[in-house]
Amino acid sequence: MSNSESPERRKRRGADNPTLADVARESGVSTITVSRVLNSPDSVRQATRERVEAAIERVGYVRNMLAGSLASANSRFIAVIVPSLSNVVFIEVIHGLQTTFEKHGYQILLGNTEYDMRREHELVQTFLGWSSSALVITGLRHDEACTAMLRRWQKPVMEIMELGQGIDLNVGLSHYDAGRCMARHLLDRGYRRIVYAGSQMDGNYRARLRYEGHRDLLQEHGLEAPIEEWPDASALEIGAKALRHVMVQRPGTEAIHFADDTLATGAILDANRAGIRVPDDVAIAGFTGLPFGQHITPRLTTIVSPREAIGRIAAEQVIARIEGKAVKPSVYDIGFELCVGESA
Amino acid sequence: MSNSESPERRKRRGADNPTLADVARESGVSTITVSRVLNSPDSVRQATRERVEAAIERVGYVRNMLAGSLASANSRFIAVIVPSLSNVVFIEVIHGLQTTFEKHGYQILLGNTEYDMRREHELVQTFLGWSSSALVITGLRHDEACTAMLRRWQKPVMEIMELGQGIDLNVGLSHYDAGRCMARHLLDRGYRRIVYAGSQMDGNYRARLRYEGHRDLLQEHGLEAPIEEWPDASALEIGAKALRHVMVQRPGTEAIHFADDTLATGAILDANRAGIRVPDDVAIAGFTGLPFGQHITPRLTTIVSPREAIGRIAAEQVIARIEGKAVKPSVYDIGFELCVGESA
DNA sequence: GGATCAAATGTTAGCGCTAACATCTGGTTT
DNA sequence: AAACCAGATGTTAGCGCTAACATTTGATCC
Numbered sequence: 236m237s238n239s240e241s242p243e244r245r246k247r248r249g250a251d252n253p254t255l256a257d258v259a260r261e262s263g264v265s266t267i268t269v270s271r272v273l274n275s276p277d278s279v280r281q282a283t284r285e286r287v288e289a290a291i292e293r294v295g296y297v298r299n300m301l302a303g304s305l306a307s308a309n310s311r312f313i314a315v316i317v318p319s320l321s322n323v324v325f326i327e328v329i330h331g332l333q334t335t336f337e338k339h340g341y342q343i344l345l346g347n348t349e350y351d352m353r354r355e356h357e358l359v360q361t362f363l364g365w366s367s368s369a370l371v372i373t374g375l376r377h378d379e380a381c382t383a384m385l386r387r388w389q390k391p392v393m394e395i396m397e398l399g400q401g402i403d404l405n406v407g408l409s410h411y412d413a414g415r416c417m418a419r420h421l422l423d424r425g426y427r428r429i430v431y432a433g434s435q436m437d438g439n440y441r442a443r444l445r446y447e448g449h450r451d452l453l454q455e456h457g458l459e460a461p462i463e464e465w466p467d468a469s470a471l472e473i474g475a476k477a478l479r480h481v482m483v484q485r486p487g488t489e490a491i492h493f494a495d496d497t498l499a500t501g502a503i504l505d506a507n508r509a510g511i512r513v514p515d516d517v518a519i520a521g522f523t524g525l526p527f528g529q530h531i532t533p534r535l536t537t538i539v540s541p542r543e544a545i546g547r548i549a550a551e552q553v554i555a556r557i558e559g560k561a562v563k564p565s566v567y568d569i570g571f572e573l574c575v576g577e578s579a
Numbered sequence: 580m581s582n583s584e585s586p587e588r589r590k591r592r593g594a595d596n597p598t599l600a601d602v603a604r605e606s607g608v609s610t611i612t613v614s615r616v617l618n619s620p621d622s623v624r625q626a627t628r629e630r631v632e633a634a635i636e637r638v639g640y641v642r643n644m645l646a647g648s649l650a651s652a653n654s655r656f657i658a659v660i661v662p663s664l665s666n667v668v669f670i671e672v673i674h675g676l677q678t679t680f681e682k683h684g685y686q687i688l689l690g691n692t693e694y695d696m697r698r699e700h701e702l703v704q705t706f707l708g709w710s711s712s713a714l715v716i717t718g719l720r721h722d723e724a725c726t727a728m729l730r731r732w733q734k735p736v737m738e739i740m741e742l743g744q745g746i747d748l749n750v751g752l753s754h755y756d757a758g759r760c761m762a763r764h765l766l767d768r769g770y771r772r773i774v775y776a777g778s779q780m781d782g783n784y785r786a787r788l789r790y791e792g793h794r795d796l797l798q799e800h801g802l803e804a805p806i807e808e809w810p811d812a813s814a815l816e817i818g819a820k821a822l823r824h825v826m827v828q829r830p831g832t833e834a835i836h837f838a839d840d841t842l843a844t845g846a847i848l849d850a851n852r853a854g855i856r857v858p859d860d861v862a863i864a865g866f867t868g869l870p871f872g873q874h875i876t877p878r879l880t881t882i883v884s885p886r887e888a889i890g891r892i893a894a895e896q897v898i899a900r901i902e903g904k905a906v907k908p909s910v911y912d913i914g915f916e917l918c919v920g921e922s923a
Numbered sequence: 924g925g926a927t928c929a930a931a932t933g934t935t936a937g938c939g940c941t942a943a944c945a946t947c948t949g950g951t952t953t
Numbered sequence: 954a955a956a957c958c959a960g961a962t963g964t965t966a967g968c969g970c971t972a973a974c975a976t977t978t979g980a981t982c983c
Contacts, residue, residue, distance in 0.1 A: 254939055265963050270941060280961060300708040301654060302939035305645040305968050320674045323667075330664045333691060342705070345689055347677060361686070364644040471874045504874040527871065530815045530848040598969055609933050614971060624931060646969035649938050 253294040262290035273298060304366055313553070314362030314370040316346045316355060318438065321468055323497075324523055324542055325373070328395065331546020332371060339554050341368065348373075350438030356381040363388060369553045375401045376440065391556040393549050397441055398568055404556065406549040406567040410441045413538050413571050414448030417492055417520050420536070420573055426490040426518055427458060432477045433494030434465040442494040445522060449492055461485065469494070474501025479509075482517065490518035490579055496525040496537055503531055503578055518579035524572075534576030545569055597638040606634035617642060648710055657897070658706030658714040660690045660699060662782065665812055667841075668867055668886055669717070672739065675890020676715060683898050685712065692717075694782030700725040707732060713897045719745045720784065735900040739893050741785055742912055748900065750893040750911040754785045757882050757915050758792030761836055761864050764880070764917055770834040770862055771802060776821045777838030778809040786838040789866060793836055805829065813838070818845025823853075826861065834862035834923055840869040840881055847875055847922060862923035868916075878920030889913055 259266045264287060271279050272287040279287070290296075304310035313336050317325040333343055344365060346358035356378040362370060363384070369391040377385075385392050385402050392403040397410060421429055431449050433442045450460035463481060467473050477498060481488050493499035499521030506513045513519050513533055521528060524539030548567065555561075603610045608631060615623050616631040623631070634640075648654035657680050661669040677687055688709060690702035700722040706714060707728070713735040721729075729736050729746050736747040741754060765773050775793055777786045794804035807825060809817050821842060825832050837843035843865030850857045857863050857877055865872060868883030892911065899905075 255941095256939080266939090267941070267964085268962060271962085274941085278961075283961080297704055298708050299649075299710070299939055300705070301645055301649040301710050302968090303941070305643075305649050305970085306939080306941040308941095308968070310645060320670070320677065326664070326670050333664065333689070337691070343689060345677070345687060347681070360641055361644070364642050366643070366645055471870055475874075501874065504876075507876055526815055530819075530845065531875075532848070532851055599971095600969080610969090611934085611971070612932060615932085618971085622931075627931080643969050646938090647971070649940085650969080650971040652938070 252299075253296045254299070255296075257294050258287065258290045258296050261294055262287045308366055309368055310366040311341050312344050312362070312365050312367040313341045313550075314344045314346065314359070314365070314367040314372075316348060316358050316362070316370070316372040318348050318350045318373055319468075320347050322495075323525060324495075324540075327542035328546040328549075331543035331548075332550045333546075335547050335550035336554070341554075350435065352378045352381070356384075359384060368557055369393065371395060371549055371553065374441065375399050375405070391553050393553050395545055395549050397444070398566065400566055404549075404552055404565050404567075406545055406552065406569055408540055408545075408569050408571050410444035411448040413522065413540070414445030414450075414492075415452045416448075416571070416573055417445075417522065417538055418449040418452040420575070421490050421492060421518065421520060421579060422452070422456060424490075424518065424579060426579075428485075428487055428489045429453065429458070429492055430461050430463055430481050430485060430488050430490070431492045431494070432463040432465075432481065432498065434467055434469045434473050434498065436462075436464045436494070439494075445494065469497045471497060471501030471504065474498035474503075475505030478502035478505055478511070478517070478519075482511070488517060490514070490520065492520045494522060496521035496523045496528050496535060499535055499537065499578070500525070500527055500531060503533065503535060507532070513578050520579040524574055528576065529574075533578045536576045536579040537574050539572045539574045541569055541571075596643075597640045598643070599640075601638050602631065602634045602640050605638055606631045652710055653712055654710040655685050656688045656706070656709050656711040657685045657894075658688045658690065658703070658709070658711040658716075660692060660702050660706070660714070660716040662692050662694045662717050663812075664691050666839075667869060668839075668884075671886035672890040672893075675887035675892075676894045677890075679891050679894035680898070685898075694779065696722045696725070700728075703728065712901055713737065715739060715893055715897065718785065719743050719749070735897050737893050737897050739889055741788070742910065744910055748893075748896055748909050748911075750889055750896065750913055752884055752889075752913050752915050754788035755792040757866065757884070758789030758794075758836075759796045760792075760915070760917055761789075761866065761882055762793040762796040764919070765834050765836060765862065765864060765923060766796070766800060768834075768862065768923060770923075772829075772832050773797065773802070773834045773836055774805050774807055774825050774829060774832050775836045775838070776807040776809075776825065776842065778811055778813045778817050778842065780806075780808045780838070783838075789838065813841045815841060815845030815848065818842035819849030822846035822849055822855070822861070822863075826855070832861060834858070834864065836864045838866060840865035840867045840872050840879060843879055843881065843922075844869070844871050844875060847877065847879060851876070857922050864923040868918055872920065873918075877922045880920045880923040881918050883916045883918045885913055885915075 255266045255269045258269045264283060268279060269287050272284050276284055315332055319325055336343055344362055348355040359381050371393045373396050375394050375397045382402060394401040394405050396407045398407040399405060431446050436443050446462060453460040463477060465473050481491055499519050502519050503513055521535050521537040524537050528535030528537050599610045599613045602613045608627060612623060613631050616628050620628055659676055663669055680687055688706055692699040703725050715737045717740050719738050719741045726746060738745040738749050740751045742751040775790050780787050790806055797804040807821060809821060811817050825835055843863050846863050847857055865879050865881040868881050872879030872881050
């Protein structure tokens with residue numbers, strides 16, 4: 236209720252909020268000094284800084300991030316592109332990213348492709364338009380034009396979840412090996428008639444990679460590797476449906492290797508309701524290691540992928556890269572762990 | 580690989596990407612015409628538009644959103660502030676918001692307060708600094724300075740989850756009534772010795788409101804309403820721990836009314852493992868209506884809150900407001916539904 | 924053929940900030 | 954006391970775009 240302004244100065248719209256210039260006038264310094272108080276306080280003498288800070292408080296200054304980012308061609312935005320928000324896995328990765336980036340003063344721009352590459356390309360383009368400081372994207376496979384655009388881009392690109400040399404940085408795990416690992420476990424347990432079951436396998440090629448690992452191992456042992464696919468998004472009831480389908484259509488099946496824990500858990504819970512004994516009537520295995528799997532009876536045999544850690548480590552590497560520290564390996568294998576419950 | 584530029588024109592840094600001016604030169608129009616092709620294509624003659632679009636393609640123009648937003652004092656950002664990303668409820672709300680806003684060309688800026696009001700205030704300030712088009716925030720209670728700042732702000736503010744007249748718009752449900760509703764159900768079932776159990780009840784005052792509804796109803800019937808609180812974030816094992824604690828410390832307890840489904844589900848799964856019969860030994864009720872509750876045995880008795888719908892409707896109202904359409908009720912009661920399983 | 928007018932396009936002046944370079948302090952050195 | 958210099962502060966010129974106003978175009982009418 237103190238500062239009056241000459242009423243008809245502005246020729247343009249705009250919220251008419253106090254600007255750096257107002258703070259500068261109020262504290263008797265130049266705008267760049269105010270800017271320095273905000274961006275590199277150590278480069279301003281303490282007395283000056285305090286005067287400016289008081290003025291900021293007094294006029295109720297809220298800095299305009301758009302103007303700052305435009306002038307410096309850098310927004311402290313991190314573009315994050317995931318294929319789905321319905322899948323807990325990506326939520327946990329985002330959580331890891333968010334926590335770490337936020338600590339360093341970066342803001343996430345979240346994009347959801349819904350497993351659509353065209354959408355992915357659009358999102359990349361938009362996010363580059365925001366002068367993002369870096370981009371984190373799921374997987375190693377993208378639209379060709381999109382990959383080209385990112386290669387030309389001068390800032391860090393981090394591809395996560397899947398393991399391999401991509402555009403720039405990479406943190407992930409080998410889904411092929413994970414599928415193979417679980418298949419080996421099932422063989423070790425003595426199962427021979429094993430069905431792989433997944434949903435939305437077209438878009439989700441990481442699940443397909445796991446299947447390929449599974450299939451190759453079985454074939455090396457002279458076994459068949461049938462697969463059942465559902466077009467729906469992964470959900471408990473799809474797991475239940477898959478279980479019933481396999482019991483009826485493929486009698487004699489000894490184990491079902493599900494593409495993810497949600498499906499596997501849905502199958503176990505349904506088996507419990509229906510009086511189907513797991514693993515005696517049919518063994519069940521999953522992938523991901525969601526907390527739920529360890530609380531149901533029987534506990535789910537699955538492969539644990541460190542989801543938050545992927546986010547955290549990806550963020551740390553990106554930050555190191557932004558701040559000019561060299562990041563040694565551009566491919567980081569985060570690994571996975573077989574977690575044996577009673578279900579298989 | 581076609582366009583060469585005079586090499587020492589620019590005095591400043593910058594990615595040296597093609598700009599509107601480059602496209603304008605390339606297509607023989609003025610920059611504002613290119614701008615119009617991008618922002619209001621209908622106001623440009625078709626022939627001109629096609630020429631410009633071709634030029635955009637040719638030079639590989641990517642628009643600079645920062646510059647556009649600065650010039651128009653509007654970013655098409657929607658600030659979204661939630662207290663937690665570990666809680667599925669907020670994830671689903673975010674999903675509803677995201678899907679709807681994205682369809683209308685808005686980008687979400689996501690902030691996580693971790694149930695800390697100071698953090699909330701900081702986030703609000705930052706997000707206003709991005710010239711957001713609107714702000715969606717969880718709950719009706721905020722830091723005083725924060726509320727004042729939002730009241731002064733000229734753009735739509737949407738407070739969600741909780742029901743009541745707040746700063747501007749509101750979409751939510753009455754948590755007090757929900758707590759009361761479940762308490763009534765438990766009384767109707769004949770339970771009298773009922774314990775309420777929740778986690779992180781200090782920050783999460785919506786859970787506390789539910790407790791108050793529960794408590795008031797019990798007291799109206801001359802019953803006590805003991806409460807058990809855990810400081811940890813809600814998780815399956817906390818529910819299990821709470822169940823064990825109550826069984827030992829409060830023998831004779833007939834029902835436990837949990838603050839959320841995660842706790843309640845954890846308790847049921849643990850009871851199954853421990854041979855505690857639900858609801859015969861102890862009845863269990865939850866709140867939220869997560870899918871899981873309907874797949875376990877016994878099915879969880881809970882109150883379903885339409886989480887994605889909250890996000891969707893909140894987004895729709897905000898968009899209507901931004902686009903100048905009057906939004907009639909500024910308080911929208913989304914309601915809730917009692918969902919009776921076998922657990923209580 | 925000129926008046927009329929809406930549609931299409933252009934000109935100008937910023938939006939609010941920061942990079943780059945310039946200048947000013949005031950203490951230290953010789 | 955002049956020279957020197959690092960640290961603090963200031964001046965200038967944009968960053969790339971769009972609002973507001975200005976002008977041109979061309980179809981229609983009398």
